[in-house]
Amino acid sequence: MRIIIKSHAQIITRIIKLSSMKSILFCLVFFLMVLIAPNKSLLAQTGPSPEDFFGFVPGSDRNMFDYDQLIAYCRQLDQASPRMLLKEAGESPMGKKIYILFISSPQNLEKLDRYKEINRKLALDWKMEDTARDALIAEGKVFLLATLSMHSNEVGPTQSAPQIAYTLANTQDPEMLKCLDNVVFMVVPNHNPDGMQMVVENYRKYKSTPYEGCSLPGVYNKYVGHDNNRDFVTLTQQDTKVISGIYSKEWFPQVMVEKHQMGSSGVRYFVPPMHDPIAQNIDEGIWNWSWVFGSAMAKDMTAAGCSGVAQHYLFDDYWPGSTATAEWKNMIGLLTEAASANTATPIYIEKNELKVGGKGLAEYKKSINMPLPWDGGWWRLSDIVRYEIQSTWSLLRTASANREEIMRFRNHMCRNEVLKGKTLAPAYFVVPALQHDRSELVALVNLLLEQGVSVSQLKVDIMWNDKMLHTGDIIIPLAQPFRAFIKEVMEAQTFPARHYTPGGELIEPYDITSWSLPLHKGLLAYEIPAVVEDIENQLEPVPVPYALMKEFPNHENGYWVFSSSGNESYKAAFKSVSLGLAVNRIHANINVKGKILPAGSFIVSGAKGQKVSVLKDFLTIAPEWFRENPDSTATAVQMPRIVLVESWFHNMDAGWTRYLFDQYDIPYSVLRPGDLAKKTFELNCDIIIFTDEDKNVLMEGKTKVGEESFPANLPPEFTKGMGKDGFQKILKFIKNGGTILSWGNSCALFQGLMSIKLTETESEDFRFPFTNDSEKLRKSGLNCPGSLLKVKLFPDHQLTWGMKPEAGILTTAEQVFQTSQPSFDIDRRVIASYPEDHILLSGYCQKEELLSNYAAMVWFRKGKGNLVVYGFSPQFRGSTPGTYKLLFNGLLLK
């Protein structure tokens, strides 16, 4: 919506300004038309109907609009309806604009800035007098934010948005009008524009072929695919930052819902509350409100003819992966999940195929969590759209009916969290300024600021309980509105173990169990339990953005040294190589005029003019500068030619690797497993990377469960594995001096008997001397769903340069290595191994002692080549900077 309704006086003024008679005549006619035309806001029909605009009814079989069409429609409604306002919120990783469509009464939209201010005050001002608060509550509106279809193959929520918006633009229903008066509905019509465009184009491409409805080959966005909902703590992706900014820093909606789809053969629609386990740091009030909204949805949707609605089922809520971080920031955070069709193609579900399994429902039967089961039959996109529409009406009604209470609750939460911060432990998290990797300290502070957290630093040195706190130490007081979030991401995680019956089966976690930012970044941090007056008096806010660059050594000659202890130093080195600068690497700790330069540090020389500013632009820590070369024995760093193997099977871990490489200016090319099988294909590189991917996918292009193979939901050109011939190329590559880095499930490629074909009749047989004992340990009771575990690192090895003697790895312990004696031209070193005890750093690990002394990372030499196997993803979801160097060093392995 651009202009609400211009007053007639304004129109006359504009007419008078026009000079020619012709124009005046034209305008007089127009003026008369305006006078006799009904006021725009009273028009029965505002804007084109979705059917008129798209040429089909959204949700109808085998039809979908794409992202550009969606936004074009929103724009038309915005121009036509005073109840709509389309605002740009930011940009996606591939450059598409992300929008919020505000839907409310025209009067509310005119006062949007005022309401935004009220939201901010209720969310953040804990000192407000009761009378002032009551006045704001009386004046304000509930903001309900809905983010649609972040997972792009879950098309239904977005495909239902035009009909919802059109209905709200045109409704004369008194109850709906009342909702629009009480509520400002903020819809992000699509959370992941890049992925939506890809998925819709893929659907159109294969429509009317045997592969209609197939999955998108690859990931549905630039990097991370489905993992985009696991990025809301670390905020690595551009779209994640935009969405988080909407609720954490700009609009402060009181209620938020993210809308997804799930599998096809279970319940039809999930609504909150979530199932146990739930996050212990979140206030009970948030959980109680999730019952109110969820139960109202279940009731209203069922009454409107939607069967199969379930609540309190499957989806738990102890991890802050998704926009659920809103719950840690005092918003009533909700999730809905609709059963999927085959993208836009209908599916038929036989009754015997209907199954549930998981928390809250063990049988597909009438139960308290699903009082009206769906009977099976056809399931279409139009059904999903119908359910989404009913779910939305219910959400609006609940928000509207409880407007005053919800707004009061938001400010109550704000006050209450601050009070907890003042009275409960901990009172502060302290992150000392002196850290092994100070660039990660800078990254941590800037991330917390981006999350809407207030971060302070100490102005002076202070003694507290025999402990010296230093000037510049980072102090994060817990007495602030987002206390629950701060506590959650700063402490080590303890999984809230809950059982179905006393002493009975554990309620298993849905996802990983560790996200502690200091531990994942390898930073030291500690808690101070109670408020300390001396500290309170000596705090100042950190500068924004935060950096530790006091002065950049802006010399055109001489030598800059980037310490191997910092992740940022590797970026500086990779960037310098790409700029054509001389980069050399120190091989042992050296002492230059009292300064220790650790092994693996980079010496950069020859930077001038523009190249200096390129480096300066991203550095947050100043390098050391020397007039003379501090180490003439340092060896030249050249960028290896890197090939990253990425299957078409939605290989998110490969996507995260691409993301990390792009962040660190590491050039690479992507290879599909099937390419290796091509007879004419030759490897022309120095390093090959196999990320976490099923061996069967890599070898055969199939997934396997036990001995059973399953076809992929992809056209045949995307389901080729490397096959035996392709794998021969890999083995010969190692033998000839190449380096392989392999982690997670791809390590299985290198277990067992290897055989390099020398001639038609001869082959060289060998084994990399290691086994994966994970299965054995699992049978003995090891259960590690994704936790941060401690490893000891082999000192003075190229692979551990820049690391401390111990590190935390994020692992599911599916690759746990036992090495053995090598033979012939093979050697090995255990680079990382589990300690004897105290293995779990953060999260959940049952029978951790079973891992004692096992290897987590091993280097092998075979002939002139190298193989490094990692029993963990060193770049796990872009959230484990504490182990990035184990990967970077692998790239530079000589």
Ligand SMILES: [Zn+2]
């Ligand atoms: Zn989803």
